[in-house]
Amino acid sequence: MTAAAILIQFLNGLASASSLFLVAAGLSLIFGVTRIVNFAHGSLYMLGTYIAYSLIEHFGRGPLGFWGAVLLAGLIVAAFGALVEIFLLRRIYAAPELLQLLATFALVLIVKDFALWVWGPEDLLGPRAPGLGGAVEIAGRQFPEYDLFLIVLGPLVLAILWAILTRTRWGTLVRAATEDREMAGALGVNQKWLFTGVFALGSLLAGLGGSVQIPREPANLFMDLSVISDAFVVVVVGGLGSIGGAFLAALLIAEIKAFCIGIGDVTWFGHVLSFSKLTLVVEFIVMAVVLVIRPWGLLGRQQSVPRSSGAAEAPLALPSRTAVQALVALLAALALVPVFFSGYALVLLIDIMVFALFSVSLYFIMGPGGMHSFGHAAYFGLGAYGAGLIVKSGAAMEVGLLAGPLLAGIGALVFGWFCVRLSGVYLAMLTLAFAQIAWSVVFQWDAVTGGSNGLIGIWPAPWLASKTAYYYLALAGCATGIFVLWRILYAPFGYALRAGRDSPLRADAIGIDVRSRQWGAFVIAGLAAGLAGSLSAFSKGSISPESMAVPRSVDGLVMVLLGGIQNLTGPVWGAALFTWLQDAVAREIDYWRAVLGAVILALVLAFPQGIAGYIGQFIESRRVKSAGAPA
Amino acid sequence: MSVLKVRNLSKAYGGVQAVSNVTFEVAAGELLALIGPNGAGKTTCFNMLNGQIAADSGSVEFEGRALTGLKPRQVWRLGVGRTFQITATFASMTVRENVQMALLSHHGRLGSLASIATRACVDEAEALLERVGMRAQADRSCAVLAYGDLKRIELAVALANEPRLLLMDEPTAGMAPKERNALMRLAADLARDSNIAVLFTEHDMDVVFAHADRIIVLAAGELIAEGRPDEVRAHPKVREVYLGSGAMYGATHA
Structure with a gap:
């Protein structure tokens, strides 16, 4: 590579880092304060892109229309985030970590189908940014002006976030809650609105991260999961809850990716080694290496153990005679099905x-x-x-x-x-x-x-x-x-x-x-x-x-959590229900993912212990009641 | 004969010398109390003995074997039992299962994929629970037990590997005053019956002076006094360190 090529790849890396940083910073902020890993963060990003596209179509492609749309899209996503926090997350802060994940994943499904319903399955490419549509010559090559804007945007957002977090009272509260949520609560901080505010700010960043991408990348329905896995990697490499770490990690990963593309195919001892193909995995390799060397990320610190970890699991009893008989009966029934x-x-x-x-x-x-x-x-x-x-x-x-x-x-x-x-x-x-x-x-x-x-x-x-x-x-x-x-x-x-x-x-x-x-x-x-x-x-x-692929892993999580993690047979019922539901609903309804998401949300809100866990509790409470008051 | 020999043990955190040059021994069947005001370095000293933290310098020998550099689980395998200041039990298991785990581990049978865990070492587990007075509660979940009962279970667990040395960090912390003496008496009887060397730290001076054979006193990381309870009580340096704290008040009435 020539010096000029290296410079251009470096600038490319910087431009991609900005958007990545915006999403990851939001994810990190939300995790730091609420301790919720927001799987739906990529969906917020996707919404930002789609909404910006529609707003530009509506307002026209003039400077005011474009930049107004980009900003407004971020704000709309922020408002959506606030509503999600108020109506969904507030109900499950005390639930086990995994159920929170499941709930945010249900949101992913719902938002995806919502986008399909509103914007259709086609990729939608937005217009170029007015005033920044051209290219400038750098080291003898053409470099898009818009990318220069993105290069500035990342550090600018970092500076603004830094100012908010260190120079305002609200920022101090956010940092206090990140450090020790229970203590902040004990000192009289109104957690409800703090959490809502943080979730809205995180959503704003995700929405903006998406909306500024509109001239570079067409809006499509696969952005959510690809962005969320990138953002996860950035946040984990940087250290959960650390904004500076997120910036550093975004930079590191975007640069490594840019150079992999820049290097292209290299012939080593007669073998062609394709660096550009490596881009799909290189971030995960970086993450694996960082986590093994520095388990809490580049700038992260060891997480304090939360003081309440929910009710302890009941001791594992050997299955009762009835339970064994029921299982044998089930097996016999399954064996008779082909008849x-x-x-x-x-x-x-x-x-x-x-x-x-x-x-x-x-x-x-x-x-x-x-x-x-x-x-x-x-x-x-x-x-x-x-x-x-x-x-x-x-x-x-x-x-x-x-x-x-x-x-x-x-x-x-x-x-x-x-x-x-x-x-x-x-x-x-x-x-x-x-x-x-x-x-x-x-x-x-x-x-x-x-x-x-x-x-x-x-x-x-x-x-x-x-x-x-x-x-x-x-x-x-x-x-x-x-x-x-x-x-x-x-x-x-x-x-x-x-x-x-x-x-x-x-x-x-x-x-x-x-x-x-x-x-x-x-x-x-x-x-x-x-x-x-x-x-x-x-x-x-x-x-x-x-x-x-990732969705299959998530299917597995959903099955386990549907059935309930506190019961041995839970995962079997969860798998049966999920597979049947997917099969039955997918054939009947176009928007089956949204239906599935809604079902999951309803189950999470109604049965935080999972189905089998709930049935187990129900039987236990009946047993206790029928045994009468203790003598 | 000394079961545990500690020589010139030191540990610094940054510029703070938490433990400096501490030397002592514990003999079989002897109850040695390690006391000192808050921040004297008791817990640091303690955690260096079983491998939870690495010492900067000095040596720890158990029956002539160096413990320095060993992991807690290796120290346990040599025959050292341990109880924690804040009880650590397996909350998703019953009382008996907690003891069975320690017994299975002691007999090297924890790797088994085929046998049924709850059916192993039942009699042995119940015998241990009998010794600490918890047999009647064997089938209850550890998650629902009172704190004092958990302390007893920890004691049973600590005895499962037939230890020759028992390390007890604040064995009666968090218990009601009446229960404290009962628990310490139980521990002392068990140790003397089985000729186990016991090293314990303790805040409650009633407990210390009632049950310890010998006492060592740490202050600001240094060992300032050592001897029988009456000697330590009369020791000028100890009086200097403790006087005014009121901690000795109860002891004179004991």
Whole structure:
């Protein structure tokens, strides 16, 4: 690269950093004060872009119309954010962290379908900024004027935020609440309006981040998840709650990306190494490296442990005779299904069983393990691809069913080693990062994985070719997998895992190596998710990269949380309900994601313990009542 | 014979010398109390013994083996039990299960994927609970127990690996005065019965003077006095450090 090319790539990096910083700063502010990881932050960004587009169409493309629209779009998103905070988040601040995540994810679904309804599925490219539509010559090359504006915007917003946070009374309160929320409350700070204000400010930043992108990037329906994963990475690399850290991280990541694009393809010892393809994963590699070296991010500090962590889980009782009988009856009923039904019913049931195993394996590390994974689909996908690839290479399908889980297990062994070194939100983000890396590899490695097309023609062996035969294989595989996972939880291994979650201090003091325990659990869960993935691949006959993308991981989270994290059977009911709902609703309704989101929100608000948790409580309260008052 | 030998232990935080040059020993069956005013360095000293914090200099030997640089779980494996100032129990488990975990770990059976955890070491666990008077509550969840009961469970857990040394940080903190003496008497009896060396820190001077065989006094990170309770009570430096704090008042009436 010449010096001029380096300069231009550097400036490109600066321009992309600004928008990234705006979104990440908002996310970081909101997390710092409310302790909510706002999954919907990317959706706010997307809304900003769409609204700015419509406003410009409405006001005209003059300077006033354009800049007025950009600002107004930010303000509208801020108002929307405030409403979300008042009507939704206020009700769930006391709920477990994961339910808050689920609620904000429901918002993602609703906003996505709202955008589809209002703006349609086509990409919408806005006009150039009036007055900044041209290019200037820098080092002999053309550089867009608008990008120069963006380069200035980032540091400007940083300065304004810094001034607000350090020079105003409100800013002092925000910093106090970030430092110690309970203490700020005890000192008489009105938390309600502080939280609303912070959420509105964060939303404003997200909305502006989106609206200033309108001349650079067309508004589209996929912005939400791509922006949120970028913003997560920036916030985690910078340190949760640190605005300066977010700026530094945005700069670092945007520059590295810009240079990867600038370098392009390089031939090293006869191999072509494509740096531009690396852009999809490079930020996640940066994040993984930073988290392992500095677990709290570049400028972050260790999170103080919140003082209230909700009600403790009830001791794990061995299943009662009735419960065992009910499960056996359920298994028998499932085994009889092919006698009475065929075709689609079997396909749907196979899906449900596969996802039940997937969701139990996720529960295994989230519940008893206390490790919240946002990237569990990676192991599902590795299982599917492992099985598919080995079959494509000529091996028998039965070998594929072994190879799939094995590949997923190896993946979990490698990724898990890093993940168990972190905890809480940081661990969750690292699991997301690894899932994204795995996805990118699969997505880009056309020669082996078929890239975005995936693999087709992955069919079971002849003796399993009929739907009925495959149904029995899936039933046997999933039931065995789920049983083994449950059984391990009753074994000393499972108890030691829970011990490490309940009190790492005490666990260590009685000789339990908590980390290696968690690592082991990670691998076991990976194997099980891989089995689910392999079974799913042969059932569908094809594999696509979506099987390991972020939405699949989120599906898993939704299933576990729907069923309730405090109950062993919860994830199975959650998976069944979710898969059935998705299937039934998606066929009937165009805007099924919004319906799903609304259902999730209703469930979160009505049953913060999950469905099975709620039923369990209900039975318990009935039992206590019928036992009468204690003597 | 000395079970624990501490030589010239020092630790500084920035410019503050939290513990400087502390030397002492604990013999089998002996109850040694480590006392001192707030900020004297008791907890720092304590946490260096079982590996929670690394010492700047000095040595800690347990039965002739150096403990320096070992992790808490390795220290435990050697035969050192530990209770915490703020109880640390497994809240999602029953009383019996808490003790069973320690027993399973002691017998090296925690890695098992196949056996049923709650059916292992039941008799042993109940025997330990019997010793601390908690057998009747074996099936209750630790999440719903009173604080004093949790302290007893910690004691049972700490005894599960048949320790030769027991480290108790503020064993009676947070308990009602009446319960404190009962708990400390229980700990003292258990230790003497099994010939366990006990080192404990304590704020309640009634408890200390009633149960300790020997007392060492820390002030501003330095060991200023050492001896039998009556010797320490009469020690001029101790009187100087404590006088006016009122902490000794109760002791003269004990």
